[in-house]
Amino acid sequence: MGGVATIGITKKQHNFRVGMQVFGERDNQFYEVVDSTPGSPDAFAPQRTIPWANVETIFLEDQFKATSWLTFNGGVRLTHYAGPESENAADPRLGVAIRIPRLDWVLRGFYGRYYQAPPLVTVTDPALNDNQNFPAAARRAR
Secondary structure (H helix, E strand, O other), X not given: OEEEEEEEXXXXXXXXXXXXXXXXXXXXXXXXXXXXXXXXXXXXXXXXEOOEEEEEEEEEEEEEEOOOOXXXXXXXXXXXXXXXXXXXXXXXXXXXXXXXXXXXXXXXXXXXXXXXXXXXXXXXXXXXXXXXXXXXXXXXXX
């Protein structure tokens, strides 16, 4: 679940936007681990894991119309991820748009980065198996 809120202000040559985005996720996994080494029991007790994570982002953007044919875009996106691990990121946004008058074409260039949050822990992730009492080579999720 999540949401996005944005406020925009236009004044003279500037078109400014500020906003926030929030997203939360929870998973519920039930799995069984099998030990395939000879002479060991076939399976260990079923396990349940309920990982969760959330992402909060604040962004600031400005579009500046320098002339009737030249526009600059700039901004930054600040992201915080909290879950099995915590991370922070600051990602830039830079762009330009040039209008070719007689053709009425617009050429656009843009550079931006975007933080991609890691996936929630899954049963194939070794971190889930760290609490098990058998060798790593014998672990396999079913």
